Amino acid sequence: MDLSTREDGIVFIVEPLLTRLDAQQAPAFKLQLLGYIDAGHRNILLNLSRVTFLDSSALGVMVSALKRLGRDGELKLCGVQAPVRATFEITRLHRVFSLFDSERDAVASFA
């Protein structure tokens, strides 16, 4: 799966380079995201600005990553488009993940 990664201070930014995060992409997405955590990254920002479709499989990957981080790290999201935000709201997972409009605001929140 095509993911872009970069670091901004203490924050490791992961950006999917596709518009659709679904059940077909979920296994590779999970492998890569958990791989970053296992490699020692603890402050992870998922930039979803290109993603217009996100299904329950992708939600499950994010929950899995959050649980892998446990109390030792944070997973936050930015660039969440309206349909994707609605998915978080319907599942109530917007209460669990911090959602930011801009990457800059999200990065600043880790400090």
Added chain:
Amino acid sequence: MTTIRMVSRIPPALDHVRLLSSCVRGISLEFLAGKPYVELVELAVAEACTNIVRHAGAPTAGEIELEVVIGDTDIDFVLRDRGDAFAPAATEMPIVDPNKPETLPEGGYGVPLIYRIMDAVQYAREGTTNVLRMRCVRPADSV
């Protein structure tokens, strides 16, 4: 308005689900404009298709058929497959406690999403065929 009926069929594989999904997106934006969460109608149908691929005995399920019936007041999205009987259960959203992330379920969001997005959902086993009917009421100004 004359009722419009469309039928599409795909092999029971995840890489084909997006094709049906794209059809549903186009229909929704055209005929359900103004409906809250209209973009998510595509998600509901995709979740149902993914369930069929994963749980209904694919690849023995045969093709997945999507029938869309566009009427004056509502749109029916009807999925049919010949896999194992699979009535969508667990229609309640999993409990999410933001203070206990370690207890968060990693699955179980798909079927409740379908029920929240659609106005009515009905499953039936008709002979050897699973039939899942999902109805969206059309906003008055979309008719």
